[in-house]
Amino acid sequence: MARAHETQIMTEVSEAEIAVHWKEEAHYLPPAKFIGQANLTDPAINQRFSLDRFPECFREYADLLTWDHYWHTTLDTSNAPYWKWFVGGRLNASYNCVDRHLRRHKNKAAFIFVPEPEDESHAAITYQELYVRVNEMAALLKDFAGLRAGDRVTLHLPMTPELPITMLACARLGVIHSVVFGGFSGEACGIRIADSGSRVLITMDGYYRNGKLLDHKPNADIAVATAQKEGQKVDKVLVWRRLRDRPATAAPMVDGRDFVVNDLLKNYAGDHVQPVSMPAEAPLFLMYTSGTTGRPKGCQHSTGGYLAYVAGTSKYIQDIHPTDVYWCFADIGWITGHSYIVYGPLSLAATGVLYEGVPTYPDAGRPWRIAQRHDVNIFHTSPTTIRMLRKAGPDEPKRYHHQFKHMTTVGEPIEPEVWKWYYEVVGKGQAVICDTWWQTENGGFLCSTKPALDSMKPGSAGPAVPGIFPVIYDEEGREIPTGSNKAGNICIRNPWPGIMQTIWGDPERYVKTYYAKYCKNPKSKDWRDWPYFAGDGATQAPDGYFRILGRVDDVINVAGHRLGTKELESACLTVPEVAEAAVVPVVDEVKGRVPEVYVSLKPGIAPSKVIQEKVVHAIETTIGKIARPKEVRIVPDMPKTRSGKIMRRVLAAISNNMDTGDVTTLANPDVVEQIRQMVQGAGRVATKAAPEDIKRFGDER
């Protein structure tokens, strides 16, 4: 593709200015019972966090933390757009999430671990127990692995307590963790190890997923080999054991490189490690996400700003009190889990449920049984999970006595009818819902209703959260009038404490991707000149509520997680028979969007099932099963412009049963009809109204 860099990939005004695809829904009021107990009921929050109080308003969030040294400058913009929050302050994230709660809460559960097998007992880990385990692991990382503040370490762990324990042990030392989602392939993990420069990989030998004990250790071997190829040597692989009595893997341990953590820990029993007092701007972790180029971006998050932001939003938007039982049903391997399973809730001394497995194992009643058993009162998950549970067991929630006060959705737009099922059946009409819009780059929520103060509107993320000031721009950088229901590119006018600091190892890409597009003056030190470009299309209704329409770049949001089409296409091109590849999003009833792959073959090679399987295999090994395409279609040629660009938009239209529009100016218009017949069949298929991200997908802009 002839695309120099990410900022050029934008939607055209004509296509961004589109009507919303769901009709306006009526507002729902938060239940009185919820309001009666909520953390945030004072409407003066809107004045406290008004734009003229920015950035000092965020002192309120910073004050939720315990600082070793209090900070002197709330926001330093001298090196815009590399923002520095709470400058001069020092703190330790592990101290804030664990140690400081011991005095009042040592005997309270920090986590309740629910293993996937239903006959395995649940385990409550108290704050005291968490403290001991984090200290022992920190001692091991320091003495055995030789890790020091500022070093990076990659974690490729499943959803068991060992994951947050390892993260907090890193944080205790000021070591920067980079957690790679457990479902990513060994190769994907290896690429991230190399990019972050980690010389230690921490993994687990296996874990339960959908009734099976998966062997995870081979992924570590692939990851180390991949990192090596990329020029990064891994000296130590630390392997946690999932099972008490035997290894969960058949893979051998490499002598001198691989070590069983559970065995090593015996040498550190009862050890204490002083939390390292870190500058507020020291990086706490990296979290890789997909962009429009093949290389994943390591979003670098700070210690002070990030922790303050997730603590503040966990308190006000998630409404977490220490007495609540909170269950965020996401994976810690994504940003949602970092912010709203680990750092936010623990900073508030919450009790959180940690569930190992899939929502529907062994049946669609499982989440409600867990909720009933632990009397969970705050529930947080993605529209994909909600759609999956609704499809598999629409009446299941009625069979259980769980009662939530608060429910969150995150990651994708939620269809109003799915929202209503969540509200009426899961929430039994008595819970508030927060539809939270944000991104890996953001650290925490950007848009959501304030649960006790704002009414809810199905299908809308709501207004911005305190201290966030969105604006919608058209392609030329003109502001789209507030509340006009016209679509454009949603941006945030101001920086906030949770915003990433930079892209690890690629500061220029950070500026190009998020700021270059609408920067008013690249030399400016004034934050007002640097709106943050989110990469999503959005509209704002007259009531002020934002509706997120989807990505405006070549990123597909599959089941609430981002996949770059470029990453998938590069994977396809590793198959020797493949000449060209194009990946497009297809609407999926459960996952929102799934990728569909088009490939053309090298001359003289005949299409075959074997080649299709090779393509699927290539995607699964380079990225992971989450990227598995719905379909691999071998086509005689790609539809192309006269200058040779592949018209992904045309392919997306075909895959989604939409009209392809005028294709007569293409270099090879007949191939479009051939592909259409292949995909849609010979009969003319009625044109369906398509969601905006699909309509606009792959536009040559």
Ligand code: WT7
């Ligand atoms: C993309 C970010 C951080 C949350 C987990 C996903 C989409 C996110 C919503 C929402 C509509 C949403 C956007 C965004 N998105 N939340 N409530 N309504 N769309 O994080 O993997 O960084 O993906 O997810 O398109 O850009 P992520």
